Amino acid sequence: MLKFSIAAVLIGGNGRNGAKNEAAARIAAELTALAHLSPDDALNRLNPGGQPLNAEQVAERLEKYGPNVVAQEKKKPFLLEIGERFVTNPINILLTALALITWFTGEEASDRIGAAIMFAMVVMAVFVAYFQEARSGNAVEQLRKMVSNTATAKREVEEAPNDGVVADSDDDIEMVRAVRKVEVPIDGLVPGDIVFLSAGDMVPADLRLIGAKDLFVNQSALTGESMPVEKFAAADPNAPNALEAKSLCFMGSNVVSGSATAVVAATGANTYFGALAGSLVGQRVQTSFDKGVSRFAWLMIRFMAVMVPVVFLINGVTKGNWFEAFMFAVAVAVGLTPEMLPMIVAINLAKGALKMAKKDVIVKRLNAIQNFGAIDVLCTDKTGTLTQDKVILERHTDIYGDENTRVLEYAWLNSYHQTGLRNLLDEAVLDAVDADTVQHLHAEYTLVDEVPFDFTRRRMSVIVKDKAGKHFIISKGAVAEMLAVCSSLAFEDDYKPLTSQHLGEVKAVAQEMNEDGFRALALGVREIEVKAAYSRDDEKDLTMMGFVAFLDPPKDSAAAAIEALSANGVAVKILTGDNDTVTRNVCRQVGIHVDKWLTGPAIEAMSDEELMLATRDTPVFARLNPQQKVRVVEALHRDGHVVGFMGDGINDGPALRAADIGISVDTAVDIAKESADIILLEKSLLVLEEGVLEGRKVFGNILKYIKMTASSNFGNMFSMIGASILLPFLPMLPVQILLNNLLYDFSQTAVASDEVDQEYLAKPRQWDLKGIARFMFGIGPISSIFDYVTFAALWFVIGANTTAHAGLFQTGWFIESLLSQTLIVHVIRTGRIPILQSCASLPLTVAGAVICLVGILLTALPIGAWFGFSPLPTFWWPILAAILVAYVLLTQFVKSWMVRRYGLL
Numbered sequence: 001m002l003k004f005s006i007a008a009v010l011i012g013g014n015g016r017n018g019a020k021n022e023a024a025a026r027i028a029a030e031l032t033a034l035a036h037l038s039p040d041d042a043l044n045r046l047n048p049g050g051q052p053l054n055a056e057q058v059a060e061r062l063e064k065y066g067p068n069v070v071a072q073e074k075k076k077p078f079l080l081e082i083g084e085r086f087v088t089n090p091i092n093i094l095l096t097a098l099a100l101i102t103w104f105t106g107e108e109a110s111d112r113i114g115a116a117i118m119f120a121m122v123v124m125a126v127f128v129a130y131f132q133e134a135r136s137g138n139a140v141e142q143l144r145k146m147v148s149n150t151a152t153a154k155r156e157v158e159e160a161p162n163d164g165v166v167a168d169s170d171d172d173i174e175m176v177r178a179v180r181k182v183e184v185p186i187d188g189l190v191p192g193d194i195v196f197l198s199a200g201d202m203v204p205a206d207l208r209l210i211g212a213k214d215l216f217v218n219q220s221a222l223t224g225e226s227m228p229v230e231k232f233a234a235a236d237p238n239a240p241n242a243l244e245a246k247s248l249c250f251m252g253s254n255v256v257s258g259s260a261t262a263v264v265a266a267t268g269a270n271t272y273f274g275a276l277a278g279s280l281v282g283q284r285v286q287t288s289f290d291k292g293v294s295r296f297a298w299l300m301i302r303f304m305a306v307m308v309p310v311v312f313l314i315n316g317v318t319k320g321n322w323f324e325a326f327m328f329a330v331a332v333a334v335g336l337t338p339e340m341l342p343m344i345v346a347i348n349l350a351k352g353a354l355k356m357a358k359k360d361v362i363v364k365r366l367n368a369i370q371n372f373g374a375i376d377v378l379c380t381d382k383t384g385t386l387t388q389d390k391v392i393l394e395r396h397t398d399i400y401g402d403e404n405t406r407v408l409e410y411a412w413l414n415s416y417h418q419t420g421l422r423n424l425l426d427e428a429v430l431d432a433v434d435a436d437t438v439q440h441l442h443a444e445y446t447l448v449d450e451v452p453f454d455f456t457r458r459r460m461s462v463i464v465k466d467k468a469g470k471h472f473i474i475s476k477g478a479v480a481e482m483l484a485v486c487s488s489l490a491f492e493d494d495y496k497p498l499t500s501q502h503l504g505e506v507k508a509v510a511q512e513m514n515e516d517g518f519r520a521l522a523l524g525v526r527e528i529e530v531k532a533a534y535s536r537d538d539e540k541d542l543t544m545m546g547f548v549a550f551l552d553p554p555k556d557s558a559a560a561a562i563e564a565l566s567a568n569g570v571a572v573k574i575l576t577g578d579n580d581t582v583t584r585n586v587c588r589q590v591g592i593h594v595d596k597w598l599t600g601p602a603i604e605a606m607s608d609e610e611l612m613l614a615t616r617d618t619p620v621f622a623r624l625n626p627q628q629k630v631r632v633v634e635a636l637h638r639d640g641h642v643v644g645f646m647g648d649g650i651n652d653g654p655a656l657r658a659a660d661i662g663i664s665v666d667t668a669v670d671i672a673k674e675s676a677d678i679i680l681l682e683k684s685l686l687v688l689e690e691g692v693l694e695g696r697k698v699f700g701n702i703l704k705y706i707k708m709t710a711s712s713n714f715g716n717m718f719s720m721i722g723a724s725i726l727l728p729f730l731p732m733l734p735v736q737i738l739l740n741n742l743l744y745d746f747s748q749t750a751v752a753s754d755e756v757d758q759e760y761l762a763k764p765r766q767w768d769l770k771g772i773a774r775f776m777f778g779i780g781p782i783s784s785i786f787d788y789v790t791f792a793a794l795w796f797v798i799g800a801n802t803t804a805h806a807g808l809f810q811t812g813w814f815i816e817s818l819l820s821q822t823l824i825v826h827v828i829r830t831g832r833i834p835i836l837q838s839c840a841s842l843p844l845t846v847a848g849a850v851i852c853l854v855g856i857l858l859t860a861l862p863i864g865a866w867f868g869f870s871p872l873p874t875f876w877w878p879i880l881a882a883i884l885v886a887y888v889l890l891t892q893f894v895k896s897w898m899v900r901r902y903g904l905l
Contacts, residue, residue, distance in 0.1 A: 027272050028242040031206060034265055035236045035245035039210040042247075046208065046263050047192035052179050054156040061190035068189045068205055068267035086126055092342070095122045098330050102734070111327060113866060114735040117742050124746070125343040149673065150183040151204040154194040157182065193264040197249070198419065199257045199452060200649070202674060206271040207249040207262035209233040213419075214452050214535065215258035217249055218653075228256040242272060254653065257454035259419050292767030293345055296706060299769070300713065304336040307717050314724040327734045332720055336713045344705045347752045352698040359690060360681035362666075368677040370702075371661040373695020375644040376569055376764040377636050378688065379629075379659070381652065382576040382583055386590050386685075387552040391424040393432040394518060395549035399489050399502075401509045407546040408433060409441060410523050414476040417447040417462040425521065425550055449534045456625065457481060458577075463534050475524040475539055476548070478579065478623075479510045482522035486544040490525075495543050510547060514581030517589075518549035558590040561685030569763035570692060572685075573619050575629050575645075575655070580622035592619055599623040603631060611635040629655040642764060646688065663688065699765050700756040704829045705748050707775050711828070712744075712821050714780030719787035726791070729806035733868045736814050739858075743851045744821050750847040757830050757838055771902070778898050779828065779891060783820060786887040790816045793879050798872075807870035811859050815872070816880055818855040820887055822848045827891050831899045834892070 034042050043050045053061070086092050099118035102111055157180050181196065186204045189195065195204065203217065209231055216228040232246045239245035249262060252273040268274055312329035316322045352369040363369060380386075395401075396408035412433045415426035433441075445464040448471055453460035459477020466472070475482065488495045489502055496502070513520040524542030528534070562572050572592065576583055584594045597620040603611060612635040621632050629645075633655050636643045645652070645659035656662030656675035664676035673679060680687055723731035732740070790813055794800045800809035825848060830838040839845075859869040 027206075027266060027270060031208075031242040031248055031265060031272065032239060032245060034208045035239045035242065035247045037208075038235045039208075039233050039247075042208045042265075043194075043210050043263050046265055047194070052154040052156045052194055053190065053192055054177070055158070057192070058155070058188070058190055061192065062188070065191060065270065066268050067187045069187050082126060082130060086122065092122050092125065098333060102327065102330055105323075105327075109866070111735070114327075114738045117735065117738040121738075121742055121745065124742075149186050149202060149204075151186050151189055151201070152181055152196040153184045153189065154179060154196070155182050155184070189264055189267055191264050191267060195262055195264060197255050197260040197262060199255055199259075199454075201255045203249045203251055203253045203255065205251050205264045206266040206273075208265045209247050209249065209260050209262045211261035213259050213450065214454075215260045216256040216454065217253050218256050219243070219250060219253035231260070233260070258452045259450075292769070293341065293702075295767075295769060296710075296772065297341055300336065300710070303713075303717075304333055307336065307721075308333045311717075311720050311724055314721065315730070318725065319728070319730075324730065328730050328737075330734065332737065336717065341705070341709070344748065344751065345702055347749060348698045348702050351752045352694055355694055356678075356691060359687060361687060361691060362679040362681065363677075364679065365677050368661055369691075369695050370699045371642070371695065372644070372678065372691045373693070373697070373699050374642045374764050374766045375661060375692065377571050377573060377641045378565060378644045378646065379573050379575045379633060379636075379655070380646040380685070381649065382574055382578055382586060386554055386558045386574070386586055388555050391428040391550045391552045393428040393548060394551045395513070396432075396546070397509075397549070398546040399491075399506050399509065399544060401512070401547070404546050407523055407548065409437065410474050410525055410545055411476060411521075411548045412438070412441060413445055413464055414460070414462050414474045414523070416441075417445075417464060418450055418452070418460055424552075425519075425548075428550055429548060451475075451534060451536050451539060453477075457536060457539070459485075459539070461534075461536075461539055463528065463538075469530075471528050471530050473526055473528045473534070473538055473542070475542055476521055479507070479520055479522045479547075480579075482524050482542075482544065483507075485539045485542050486522075486524050487541045488543045490543050490545045498544065506544065511581060513547065513549045514579060515585065517582065517585045518551055519578060519582045520547045520549045522547055552586075554586055554589045557686050561689055562591055564689045565685065565692070568689065568692060568761065570689075571619075573615075573621065573632075575621045575624055575632055577624055578622060580620065583620055583622045587620060594620050596620075597622060600625055600628045603628050608635065608638070612638050615639060626652070626654050630658045633658045642766065644688075693761050696761045696765050697756045700760050701751050701754055703765075703772075704754065704825075705751050706772060707779075708748070708821075708825055708828050710772055710776040711779040712783060712824075714776045715783030715787070716817075718781065718784035722784075722788065723791060727809075729803050730810070731791075732810045732813055732817075735867050736810055736869075739867055740814055740818050740821075740855075743818060743855055747822050747844075747847045747851040748825070750841070750843040751825075751829075753843040754829060754841045755838075757832060759831065774902065775898070778894060782887065782891050782894060783824070785890075786820065786883055787813070787817070789883055789886075790880075793883070797879065798876060807868055808872070811864075811869045811872055812876060812880075814869070815855060815859060816883060819852050819880070820884055822852055823884060823888065824891055827888055827895060831895075833896075 034045065037045065040050070047053070086096065095118050099115045099122070102118065103115035105111075156177055159176065159178055159180075184193075186202075189205050191205075193205075194210075195207065197203070197207075197215070209215070210233055212231055212233045215231045217231055218228045230246070231249060234247065236245045236247045239247075242248055243250070248265075249260075250273060251271045266272070266274075308329050311332050312325050315325035315328055319325065346366075349366040349369055353363045353366055356363050356369065393408075396404060396411065398404040398407060408429075411429045415429040418426070445466055447462060448465050449463040451461040451463075457477070458481040459475050461473050461475040463471055463473050475485070483498075483503065483506065486498055488497050489506070498506075510520045510522070523545040525545055526542050528538060565572055574583060574587060574592070580597050580599055584597060587594045596618045598614060598618050599621075600623040603621070603624070606614065608631075611631060615632060615635045616639065621628075624632070629652070633643050633645060637658075637660075643659045644661045644663060645655045646663040647653075647656055648665050652664075653675045656664065661678065662676040663678050663680065664673050665680045665682075666673070678691065720731065791809075794809045794812045798808065798812065799805065800812065825844070826834040826840055829840060829844075832838040834840075840848075858864050858867065860871060864870075
């Protein structure tokens with residue numbers, strides 16, 4: 001769901017967006033004309049005859065109008081996708097430009113080889129990332145197909161006659177046509193379809209209402225209005241435009257409360273939403289993860305922009321060959337560029353998505369995996385998360401708490417006859433009544449009208465008629481809200497006024513039920529005068545009949561999961577619409593210590609600052625409406641927390657969008673699934689803990705590459721500058737720098753397979769550029785120290801101290817640089833002692849070993865001459881081994897000191 005007002009897009013449009021706006025204006029005019037018509041005339045215009053569509057009509061209209069899909073991300077052709085990956089990343093653009101410059105200006109064969117290596121780096125980054133994301137996307141798409149949004153439509157269907165006739169085969173059965181309410185995938189709706197709406201539904205297309213009952217729609221995505229808008233079926237001849245028409249509902253909005261019948265006016269790109277949304281396909285709001293990757297990339301590029309000219313000038317001045325200095329500076333620029341960063345990020349995120357997919361977790365956005373690992377506060381509802389999601393009606397009592405059959409019958413009439421979103425409590429009521437009683441109630445009462453549930457009144461009512469023609473209103477809802485509309489109490493055979501004394505006694509009975517772990521709802525009834533239509537204004541002067549009390553036992557796994565999340569640095573806070581007593585009782589059973597709690601009315605009286613302070617030590621927030629849930633999430637944000645929100649109800653949609661990561665389940669209402677970033681096929685906190693840890697592993701492995709690249713590049717700059725000043729020749733040929741970089745980066749593609757130490761997973765991890773810089777300045781110079789040691793050994797011991805021996809010097813430093821970078825990975829990847837306390841994964845170890853072997857063989861085989869390598873003397877290898885051992889030991893010492901001084905980096 002888009003998080004801004006599409007109405008704003010209409011302002012100042014030009015070009016392609018201008019054309020979109022013209023289409024929107026045309027569609028808006030057509031919809032406005034429909035709003036001016038009566039319901040019957042509108043239905044006949046869209047569906048002549050007003051009859052439900054059959055399969056042939058649906059097929060014809062699908063062919064004419066296309067599927068009901070708006071702003072769908074179409075899969076791009078392979079070459080276009082690859083081409084965009086080349087040109088949309090600043091690092092790829094930089095490398096491509098450097099490669100072109102090297103190719104067209106180079107004079108030696110090695111320059112062509114260097115340009116080819118640069119192209120190879122870009123190609124490797126682009127193709128590996130593409131195939132990893134495609135593999136992940138395909139796996140996740142298979143799971144996403146299991147979670148689809150549907151709409152309830154009235155269609156004419158063919159079915160076998162229900163006459164008990166058994167045929168020998170399907171061909172022997174003569175099918176009959178019947179009109180049925182069916183669940184239709186949203187993309188299968190067509191103009192003229194008759195659909196039904198209830199609380200929690202997304203509006204599946206642009207609709208003209210033909211019947212509505214207390215219908216409130218949230219259309220903030222279209223208009224920016226935060227408050228729900230009431231809609232009616234009657235003609236709206238004074239509507240100035242489509243968005244303000246009271247008889248129209250638009251795709252992109254959702255039903256907050258009430259129910260309606262409507263006819264589909266437009267689908268897909270022909271909707272008001274679709275005419276504008278096409279230009280927004282692919283746009284994403286940058287997350288903190290995206291911003292962190294971008295900031296690091298530009299930090300390295302700016303660092304390179306300062307240092308490379310310095311290297312160029314020093315070499316040009318000291319050696320007199322400005323062209324050679326230029327080619328060397330180009331190679332140094334490539335060496336400093338974190339060219340594999342986009343690929344490493346993509347591989348890690350893709351692998352994370354694949355692992356989550358195996359656990360039946362649907363990742364709608366890859367970056368959500370890292371956000372999963374960054375959360376330090378998880379807000380969740382109670383029902384179905386802490387509890388078993390299997391509500392049982394345990395008691396049905398009068399106002400004194402004694403069993404009462406009449407109360408159960410009234411509760412059944414209320415639950416059975418409502419047409420809105422039937423919840424678990426209603427299902428429990430329906431299951432508790434025996435077949436004979438159901439038959440009797442069916443015969444005795446018929447539905448007249450209803451007043452649907454909403455989260456302000458916290459109750460719902462039905463109006464029924466008995467055989468004598470009398471009308472009764474039956475209301476069921478939260479105890480406090482029901483007492484507010486009751487004026488009398490039902491005693492054994494009499495009704496008495498509700499006095500303050502009686503009020504206290506009734507509340508005490510409800511409180512006792514809550515303290516026993518029950519969720520109690522109250523029942524109110526009164527005979528009501530006969531009239532054409534009823535509304536919430538009729539919910540008054542009711543007689544309090546008694547209570548229905550439900551039990552939703554805690555899940556066996558809830559306590560262990562909460563303990564595990566807490567051990568991993570994630571605080572669990574309960575945000576629920578249920579009352580605080582029941583919620584606290586459940587929390588105690590699952591190990592959440594509750595010494596403070598807040599209710600919705602108390603939050604309403606708080607300022608934003610007061611609420612922020614209160615969230616620090618309050619684990620339970622009860623009796624919340626949707627906006628109060630959003631306020632709690634926003635208060636946690638202001639206090640510096642990364643917040644996850646798990647919900648599945650209509651009242652959770654706004655909070656799911658407000659959180660850093662929204663988590664829902666496949667059984668959630670449409671708007672909750674649409675608002676979520678991650679969808680669980682199993683509603684369990686244990687799955688959440690696994691997701692949190694997986695997110696931290698992904699982020700940890702990405703940071704390993706970043707820390708290694710940053711520290712290595714920083715140290716290499718000091719080495720390059722010093723060598724350029726001290727040596728009469730280039731310390732390494734441009735093609736050798738490029739080859740070194742290519743081999744090292746290739747070895748790092750396996751970092752996504754690496755394990756992450758338990759202490760790193762123990763708490764949430766977020767971007768910390770200061771920590772990365774500290775690591776770069778602390779570890780980077782160490783590599784430079786041993787580069788200078790290598791220079792000294794090559795110059796004084798090996799004798800590579802003249803221009804004639806430049807190839808020997810360059811080969812020696814190439815090997816030392818490649819092996820030290822590749823081996824030091826095992827030190828940098830962990831806060832522990834490498835190998836002894838923490839081993840790298842087998843793929844990372846093998847990749848490093850293979851690359852080291854390839855580098856050594858390149859210098860020894862005839863092919864090495866292509867890159868300017870010279871064979872190294874045998875006694876160089878013990879010297880190199882000593883340098884590498886000393887380098888590893890000093891790096892481990894400094895790293896351990898930094899871990900003790902600053903904590904894990």
